[in-house]
Amino acid sequence: MQTLRFESPIIGISPCKDNFVVGTENDGIFVASSNTYDIKLQIPLPSQLVPTGPPVFSKDGDFIWLQTGKSIQCIKPVQNAQFKQIDFDYQIKNVYPHSDRVSVVAVLENKEIRIARADENANPISFGPLSENESIISVLFYHRKAYIVIDAPKPYIQILDAQTFAKSGEIMLPNRSSNIYTAVSSEFGVVIIWSDGYWTRYTEGESDAISDGKVIAAQEYKLMQSHLACSCQDSVHIYDLKFDAELQKIENPSQHICLFSNKIVITQDRVVHIRDWRGVKPTTSLSLIGSCSKQKPREELVLQIQYDDDMKHPTTAPVSQETAVFNIKSLRHAVESVMEDKFVSSDARQTALELAEKEEETDLRELAKFQLLTTIPYSSVVRAIENKSFDTASMMLKKVEPLNSEQVVHLIRLLMSTLKENEVVLTHLITQPHNDSVLQGAITSLTAQEADSLLQFLSVIIRSRRQWKDFEASLTALDSATRWSRIIISSHLTGLALENYTTGLKMVQSELRNEQDRIHSAGNCWAILKNITGDKKSDAPPSFMYIVEKLQIPE
Incomplete structure (x- = not known):
């Protein structure tokens, strides 16, 4: 562990690449390295400037932004830095880095959001102000969209175009007994955290939570990929949200934190600790x-x-x-x-x-x-299918992250749109151990025509798997195809009958009857084998499958 000490209390830190900026109450701001453990630059503040919030690094690290009452200071991190002041009509409550990598978004006291850029005054583009019973929790950027997390009697996320702030969607959040505490984002998605530590994750194009879980209630949260660092008074906890599991606990009192790939920066009063953590291995x-x-x-x-x-x-x-x-x-x-x-x-x-x-x-x-x-994102599977990398898609499905109903039904439709090319990939999708409620929700979303087409394909799986060399895979295919067929028939039987889509239903019933006949034939085969005794034992083939073939009985 490496330590940096300051003479003035620390008010906040902000990361960029391998560096981080430290803001102090009286001694200005400092740029330090998480790799070399030293201070690279000190920028003193003019005497008339009093920081009212933590410094914020722009996404590309070209600028440092510091809120000072009703204005934001734009600072180039160089020796003898010049300060450019951007003024607003209201007190600034929070500042967030913009996804364009050079701007920031200011949340004002009147519940309005404004964009500030380094090369001009406060941008006229804005969102709000909100009503009296609404409050802005966080402003996040994810996949070229701005996600405004709003606490209200019915909390929600307002989705905006990142450049124009035009409304492009809305996600309603669950009503809970505890309030929304904060929200964070990364390429993993937008994560909403309640005051009791409960969290939900949302991704692009999804109106329902992809996953949820529980972490320790903390005073500050930072997200890097799927790793969430939680700053508590006496320790720091790091979770992997993909598995809702705690990876590491660091016994170190903390106020503010920054998480890097294998380093974590922890502040306490006037001290900065730079420590190793388990991190993410470079293996892909x-x-x-x-x-x-x-x-x-x-x-x-x-x-x-x-x-x-x-x-x-x-x-x-x-x-x-x-x-x-x-x-x-x-x-x-x-x-x-x-x-x-x-x-x-x-x-x-x-x-x-x-x-x-x-x-x-x-x-x-x-x-x-x-x-x-070894877990593959859903988006990577879709991309492989769209790029016609079918072997890769089949391998990915064996290790894909847990899917929700909308993702499963989207994959079904995508694969069945060009079924001749995607037969193997669709078979791999069907044989995966999906959650019952997820599978039920996906199949219910199908139309009667889609359900009929899928039943026809399931009948083909039941028939063709008898020739598969892998005995275990053959049984898995039979079990999965039967399970899917049962859910489809129970969900769509009336619709199939009314709309006269019964071809797939008849084909599945026919193949299942054939399976019953094969079971009876296997019983007859055992009866024949029982009579192979004495001198005839030497005539017995070495494997059961070969015996069945010799006796011309279906396996």
Whole structure:
């Protein structure tokens, strides 16, 4: 841990790239480096200027903005810096960096928002003022839009065009017993935080929360990617919001914080602490997927045929793999081995699971970090499909982040629009373990015609999976196709009948009847195998599938 000490109390800090600016009450502002742990520049303030809020770095680091009552000071971070003052009619409550990387947005006391630029006076573009029972919590920028978080009897997010402030949407927030405390944003999305620590996340084009969870109630929050740092009086807590899990607790009293990729800056009165934290490893999800997709030799399958004690009825024979070589050094290595080798035995998977549950041998934060690295954003999957990178999209679906109903139905429609190209990708989507409520919501959103087309495709999966070489994948496909069919039929039966879209329904029913016939044939096959005794034992083929083929009985 490195320490910087100041003679005047610290009023706030703001990051940009690897640097951060420190504002003090009486000694001006300082620019410091999180890598070299030193002060690169000191900018004293004119005696008539009294800071009334923390300094703010512009997105590109070319300017530092400081609020002083009814004006904002624009400062170029160089030696002998010049101050440019931009005046407003009302007291300034907060200042936020604009997404254009050079401007800032000022929230005024009259509940109005104004843009300030370094090359001109206060920009006439504004939003507001709001009504008496509304208040502005935060001004955030995400995907070329401005998100104004507003607390009101019915709290909401007003979405504006980032340049013109023209209204482009609105998101209603849930009514809760606690008030909205603050909001933060990153490429991960817009995160609303209530005073009790409850949070919800919103992304572009979504009117409902993508995810939610609970963190510790704190006095300040900073978001970097999906990592949320919470500043408490006696400690700092860092969470991974993607898994709603606490990654690290730092025992360090704090007032203000800045989070970097592997450093965290913590202020306390007149002192700045620069500390390491676990951070994000440079390994990318795509590189891990590339290693997972490499062809690996399949281990030998061993068939065991067993009978009851009375030798009259055969029991189901377990098909298992030989024990895999599995040297577990840590939880991260265990998870990595399981994730990278799709042919690893079930015994090895169970061993990894048991180790993960033993707190004395593992650190669950390692698991959360590894999961973070191997989870693919929904937007990346859509982009791969649109770019016709179907093999990549199929691999991504195996590691995609948890999807909501709107995302699932969008993928269904996108894939079925060009079904001949997307058959494999759609099959991977169907065989993923979706949440029941998510799947129900997605299927309910389909039209009768779309439901009929999807039923037809599900019947094709049920029929074609019988020829698949991977026995486990074949069973998974049957289970998934049956599950989807059941939900579609229960949700759309009346609509399918009224609109005369019954082709898919008939095809699925036909294939399921064929499955019943195959089960009866398998029973007959066991009865035949039971009679292979004595000299005939040497004639028995080495695998069950080969016996079935010899006897010309459907597998």
